[in-house]
Amino acid sequence: MTTDLTRSLGxxxxxxxxxxxxxxxxxxxxxxxxxLLESGNVGAPLMILGATLxxxxxxxxxxxxxxxxxxxxxxxAYVDRGLGRRAGLGTAAVALLSYVLLTVSMTCYLGVQxxxxxxxxTGIELPWWLISGVxxxxxxxxxxxxxxxxxxxxxxxxxxxxxAVVVIDVGVLASGRELTAQxxxxxxxxxxxxxxxxxxxxxxxxxxxxxxxxxHEAKDPLRTIPRATYIAVLLIGVLYTVSSWxxxxxxxxxxxxxxxxxxxxxxxxxxxxxxxxxxxxxxTQVLVVTSMFACMLGFHTIVTRYLFxxxxxxxxxxxxxxxxxxxxxxxxxxxxxxxxTAAIVLASGLAQLDPVVEIYTWYSGLGAVGVxxxxxxxxxxxxxxxxxxxxxxxxxGVLAATALGGAGLLLVLGxxxxxxxxxxxxxxxxxxxxxxxxxxxxxxxxxxPRGVSAGGSADPVVSADADGGSAGRG
Numbered sequence: 001m002t003t004d005l006t007r008s009l010g011x012x013x014x015x016x017x018x019x020x021x022x023x024x025x026x027x028x029x030x031x032x033x034x035x036l037l038e039s040g041n042v043g044a045p046l047m048i049l050g051a052t053l054x055x056x057x058x059x060x061x062x063x064x065x066x067x068x069x070x071x072x073x074x075x076x077a078y079v080d081r082g083l084g085r086r087a088g089l090g091t092a093a094v095a096l097l098s099y100v101l102l103t104v105s106m107t108c109y110l111g112v113q114x115x116x117x118x119x120x121x122t123g124i125e126l127p128w129w130l131i132s133g134v135x136x137x138x139x140x141x142x143x144x145x146x147x148x149x150x151x152x153x154x155x156x157x158x159x160x161x162x163x164a165v166v167v168i169d170v171g172v173l174a175s176g177r178e179l180t181a182q183x184x185x186x187x188x189x190x191x192x193x194x195x196x197x198x199x200x201x202x203x204x205x206x207x208x209x210x211x212x213x214x215x216h217e218a219k220d221p222l223r224t225i226p227r228a229t230y231i232a233v234l235l236i237g238v239l240y241t242v243s244s245w246x247x248x249x250x251x252x253x254x255x256x257x258x259x260x261x262x263x264x265x266x267x268x269x270x271x272x273x274x275x276x277x278x279x280x281x282x283x284t285q286v287l288v289v290t291s292m293f294a295c296m297l298g299f300h301t302i303v304t305r306y307l308f309x310x311x312x313x314x315x316x317x318x319x320x321x322x323x324x325x326x327x328x329x330x331x332x333x334x335x336x337x338x339x340x341t342a343a344i345v346l347a348s349g350l351a352q353l354d355p356v357v358e359i360y361t362w363y364s365g366l367g368a369v370g371v372x373x374x375x376x377x378x379x380x381x382x383x384x385x386x387x388x389x390x391x392x393x394x395x396x397g398v399l400a401a402t403a404l405g406g407a408g409l410l411l412v413l414g415x416x417x418x419x420x421x422x423x424x425x426x427x428x429x430x431x432x433x434x435x436x437x438x439x440x441x442x443x444x445x446x447x448x449p450r451g452v453s454a455g456g457s458a459d460p461v462v463s464a465d466a467d468g469g470s471a472g473r474g
Contacts, residue, residue: 014228015235016155018207022236023106023295025161025287027204028168028243029268030109033260034361035244038422039197042182042256043189044244047201052237054408055205058375059233061382061402062209063226068385074209075374076306082381086445089315091374093444094437095306098370102206103299103337104344105363107132108355110292116265117289129349136342139297143304143334157287157294164280164287165243168268171275172250182253183245193422195415196365202412203368204240207298208232209375250275265356300337307333362424366433369420372413373437379406 035044062078069077075095080088111132119125142153173179182188189197208229248256250271259267269288273281308330311320320333353359382402421430 014224015231016158018209018228018232018298019235020155020158020161020207020294020298022205022207022232023161023291023298024158024165024236024239025284026291026295027240028165028247029284029288030265031200031204032244032247033264033267035197035200036248036257036260037264038200039189039194040192040257041188041194041197042248042253043185043191043194044197044201044248045183045241046186046189047194047197048204048237048240048244049184050408051198051201051205051412052233052241054405054412055202055208055233055237056230057401057405058379058409059229059405060398061379061386061405063229064398064402065382065385066225074306075378076309078378079374079381082383082385083377087377087381090441090444091377092306092310092315093440094370094374096303097437097440098367098374099299099303099306100337100340100344101363101367101370103296103303103341104348105360105367106292106296106299107135107341107345108348108363109360110135110289110296112355113285113292114289117285120285128355129345132345132355133342135293135296136338136345139293139300140334140338142297143300143338144331153294153297157290161287161291161294162239164284165239167276167280168272168284169243169246171272171280172246175250175275177250177252177275179246179249180253183248193419195412195417195419196422198412199365199368199372199416199419201240202372203364205233205236206368206371207295207302208236209371247271300334300341303337304330304334307336362433365420365424366436369413369416369433370437370440372409372416376406376409376413379403379409 032044035047036042039047065078065081069081076088076092079091108128111128111130114131114135115126115128118131247268251259251267263270269281269284272284307316307320308323310316311318311322311333320330320336322332323330348355348359379402383399383406386399386402417430417434420433421427424430424433
């Protein structure tokens with residue numbers, strides 16, 4: 001007898017899950033300085049606006065196709081439906097690699113930040129990898145239980161994060177510091193290495209696309225997923241655009257880049273202390289740690305549900321597709337994700353890679369490239385499916401928006417790859433990183449076809465949530 005996952009998530013619950021994975025306070029404190037450093041300019045707000053527009057266009061086709069892909073495989077399921085089984089399996093492999101790398105990168109950075117906070121408050125200094133190991137165990141326990149528990153944890157953290165970001169923004173406004181329009185200048189945004197700036201701007205959104213991953217746990221997936229997707233993109237885009245502009249204005253457009261170079265980990269925390277008060281410095285440091293934990297948990301749930309769906313499809317061992325009989329959660333898949341994360345963190349630590357400069361920057365950068373690649377493939381899949389006879393008769397507006405979004409994603413992908421050697425320390429390293437993504441896609445494509453495709457009908461969970469939207473299957 002097949003145990004289904006618990007269906008308890010509404011629009012608010014899914015938005016909380018995916019926006020918490022985007023980790024707002026972490027993006028403000030950790031990613032904003034990285035956008036400045038990697039791009040070499042202060043055009044972050046314009047880059048974030050560009051990312052928001054591209055992702056909104058992408059979301060048009062992504063949400064339109066939702067009823068025709070009654071599966072929780074997200075990118076894998078969409079590409080499978082539009083471009084065929086082999087392309088779908090290749091995308092699934094890239095998805096697993098990308099999200100595992102993003103999980104590991106956040107796990108290692110969390111170990112550093114939590115260690116710094118512990119040392120500051122108690123004087124006790126612990127190695128980052130030990131703290132990361134404890135966090136992996138805690139996330140593993142949460143992943144073993146029902147999605148409701150994770151949603152409550154992420155929701156509570158997210159509310160505090162957004163409040164903190166708003167307080168910092170209001171603090172800058174109240175400080176009387178000059179607000180400058182320079183960050184919105186196209187000339188400014190295109191100077192330096194804009195590709196890397198765009199890459200890390202997109203990284204701040206990652207997690208929003210996972211709305212479709214929670215399909216089997218949504219109360220009404222055909223209505224919940226589209227609404228949650230648009231709300232998540234708009235919420236993240238508006239918050240980051242305004243906050244990046246105010247942060248740069250607070251630091252001073254002429255000195256923001258230099259300040260980020262001198263103290264990338266603490267420049268925003270220091271700004272919070274200066275503009276709001278010393279207590280805000282401490283609050284921000286605590287919330288950065290809880291935010292990174294929420295982000296780590298969010299990515300863990302995404303990888304888990306990819307494994308769960310691939311297990312139910314017969315692509316991976318069917319045991320991964322089993323739901324816990326009591327918790328009604330993908331507990332077995334979660335344990336595998338926990339073990340894989342721990343193994344990669346251990347290997348990276350033994351290789352003596354720096355947890356921030358190398359592990360976080362390299363792994364998250366490569367993961368970001370992988371996610372952008374999957375979005376571009378998904379856009380192509382939506383257009384091809386929409387043009388296919390019996391493919392759902394997509395309107396011209398849907399196809400045009402999806403095509404424009406896909407073109408924007410390909411542009412960002414191309415620029416990012418051209419600038420990638422600057423981030424990983426040379427052309428050879430960049431080629432190796434790109435080769436890893438290509439290898440993952442190829443290995444996925446050549447997997448022996450064990451089960452049915454994402455458009456098939458062998459999944460009892462899919463059959464249960466089709467809600468009349470399975471007409472596009474065949």
